[in-house]
Amino acid sequence: MDVTILGGTKLGEPLKARVPEHVSNLLCQAGALADQLSVRAFVVGGFVRDLLLGIENFDLDLVIEGDGIAFARALGRNLGVHVQVYDRFGTAVLMLPHRVKLDVATARGESYAHPTALPVVKPGSLEKDLFRRDFTINTLAIPLNRTGFGELLDVRGGLRDLQRKTIRVLHDRSFVDDPTRLFRAIRFAQRFGFRMEANTLRLLKEAAATDLVHRLSGPRLRNEIMLLLAEKDVSRTIQRMGTMDLLRFIHPRLRPTLQVEILLKHIAPIMAWWTKRFPDRPLDRPLIYLMGLIDGLTLSAAEAVLKRLAFPNRQADKVRHVKQSLPSALRTLSARRSLKPSGVYRPLAALPDEGLVLLAAKSTSLSDNVHATVKREISAYLTTYRHITPSLTGDDLTDLGLKPGPLYKKILGRLRDARLNEEVSTKAEERALVKRIAKL
Ligand code: CTP
Secondary structure, eight states: OOOSOOSOOBOHHHHHHHSOHHHHHHHHHHHHHHHHTTOEEEEETHHHHHHHHTOOOOEEEEEEESOHHHHHHHHHHHHTOOEEEEGGGTEEEEEOSTTOEEEEEEOBOOBOSSTTSOOBOOBOOHHHHHHTSSBGGGOOEEEOSSTTTTBOBOSSSHHHHHHTTEEOBSSTTHHHHOTHHHHHHHHHHHHHTOEEOHHHHHHHHHHHTSSGGGGSOHHHHHHHHHHHHTSSOHHHHHHHHHHTTOGGGTOTTOOOOHHHHHHHHHHHHHHHHHHHHOTTSOOOHHHHHHHHHTTTSOHHHHHHHHHHTTOOHHHHHHHHHHHHHHHHHHHHHHSSSOOOHHHHHHHHHTSOHHHHHHHHHHHTTTOHHHHHHHHHHHHHHHHTGGGOOOSOOHHHHHHTTOOSSHHHHHHHHHHHHHHHTTSOOSHHHHHHHHHHHHTO
């Protein structure tokens, strides 16, 4: 990946040329408003980094030297959009058309009450604001006021590190101030193919060897882990985390084994197959990787992971179902004998889509034959089997003289199996089957 603007620090015209018109209009409008309100406005961080790398990014972070919230409210009024304000942090968010998200913050020289705490916000200058950030590549800023519009401000050597493809912290306490940066460092290195500067790597390893990460809340740690699992080449990320002894914060028994590595590598091609085959069934991709990562752990260890990372119920339930049902589903589907449709339906119906993907990925290691069969069976399940239901309902069973109870579920299940296997095809045949099953 090349930094496409090298020597020049004047981005005014190139800035306009490099971003879509609606983004450059927005930046100009923000600049004009800043002049009007007599404050200084800058676009900073990831947007500027990605602009220089030639990567599209519609998450804009503005820093205001002055009242950021008043600025955001005025901008929201001008643009006719809702402004979500977070008073405690002095920040506000504007959701704009064309997937643009605009964060506005008051420039701050914040301090941390204790490591891992959320920062205490104090007003400050842009320079101070940039000095408290994570890595040099995220400290670049571009002024938006008419004077200086588009000039690249590089107070910490961020441009040089972009050119040298280097992740570098701004000071030795960076990881201690905010241990989420341990994961962020790996995320950026992974995403851009950058290396860690020697001192940064040393500090990272030192911080990883302490208990700092244990002090991060479940949601914050989960957020970092899931962002890492959303990057490309997860298998490599996990190897890196293993080398840096960071997997223990997910679970003390988690290891980057060869088995994990192979399974994670098999997930991407299956997801590609799935997306092509079932475009209307979007996947929780990072969750699939998490399931793959903890595939070797016991059920109770997996529960501990869900608890530590404070997963919301919906995701936690998916992980549990997969943990409980996937091994037997894989055994059933990979058995030599050929299965009736009901024999395919039952194990697959117990799995969420993410579990089906993991199942197909796991089958890759068995044999080409089994793998092809499993994929075919998943396709048949999704396109056909799961739509097949019996014609009779609970009311029909009552009409047949059966007492409502757990037996209904069993009978309706048997009817669905019979339908799937084409042993019955009419309501009358279903009734006859019910009578035989219930010995009426
Ligand atoms: N930041 C930081 N320390 C953190 C989190 C964020 O210093 N622990 C700063 C960085 O300067 C970063 C900016 O806040 O650029 C915005 O954070 P975020 O949106 O998380 O990062 P991006 O750099 O925009 O990364 P991504 O492209 O992954 O969104």
